[in-house]
Amino acid sequence: MKVLVVKNQKDADRQGVKIFRQAYKHGARTFGLATGGTPEGLYRELCQSDLDFRDCIAINLDEYVGLDGNHPQSYRYYMQSNLFNQKPFAETYLPDGMAPSAKVECTHYNWIIATNPIDLQILGIGQNGHIGFNEPGTPFTSTTHVVNLTPSTIKANSRYFKDESQVPTQALTQGIGNILQAKQILLMAFGPEKAQAVKEALTGKVTEDLPASVLQKHPHVTVLLDEAAAALLPSEWVAEHVQHIY
Numbered sequence: 001m002k003v004l005v006v007k008n009q010k011d012a013d014r015q016g017v018k019i020f021r022q023a024y025k026h027g028a029r030t031f032g033l034a035t036g037g038t039p040e041g042l043y044r045e046l047c048q049s050d051l052d053f054r055d056c057i058a059i060n061l062d063e064y065v066g067l068d069g070n071h072p073q074s075y076r077y078y079m080q081s082n083l084f085n086q087k088p089f090a091e092t093y094l095p096d097g098m099a100p101s102a103k104v105e106c107t108h109y110n111w112i113i114a115t116n117p118i119d120l121q122i123l124g125i126g127q128n129g130h131i132g133f134n135e136p137g138t139p140f141t142s143t144t145h146v147v148n149l150t151p152s153t154i155k156a157n158s159r160y161f162k163d164e165s166q167v168p169t170q171a172l173t174q175g176i177g178n179i180l181q182a183k184q185i186l187l188m189a190f191g192p193e194k195a196q197a198v199k200e201a202l203t204g205k206v207t208e209d210l211p212a213s214v215l216q217k218h219p220h221v222t223v224l225l226d227e228a229a230a231a232l233l234p235s236e237w238v239a240e241h242v243q244h245i246y
């Protein structure tokens, strides 16, 4: 695992573009994408870059159950407005939150991932260590499934909605087993509210109680942090594992 700490989120976004560029140069054409506040700046930078994704496939991690792509808080809407409208991809996939059968949709989505192996997967991390919408306790072998969102995730994500009661209580998410299939993973985390989860994920024991800890087992992970998100990492660990980029 490579851990990079930069001064602030803006620097991290630029660093993220470099990682995208490098992956593309080495043949990456299928990108696993995330939503939430974390990658917004990265997508802004990608939109302003000269990178061309018209021969690429985008496969997102998750979608709220019950929101269609025209709902401003749906992840489809987020992806269209933050990236796809400005930087078209050949194909873009998100789970369908309006699918009549969640079970059929999950099988279909697993098939999409299996037939388009992800070269570079972008991840954010929840305050409880979730990746995608895989909440604590999710088996590391899980594939795409419906998840009941925890009260802490609903509360954290309510900042994007009018109020907490508007946040859907379920989502469709790639499982941890799917995420681990990606050839390369870039986990980004910013701000003090992520510091505890980052510390546990990177330096704690690998446990299903903290989904992101599984990344310690993946052969090709880069973690990109701002100073605030890195603040609780023990100094001896930092000395041994962290590269500061200023």
Ligand SMILES: O=P(O)(O)OC[C@H]1O[C@](O)(CO)[C@@H](O)[C@@H]1O
Binding pocket: 034, 035, 036, 037, 038, 039, 061, 062, 123, 124, 125, 126, 131, 132, 133, 153, 157
């Ligand atoms: O980047 P944010 O908004 O803090 O969210 C962190 C993570 O939570 C999710 O939004 C799911 O709640 C993920 O998609 C994201 O990576």
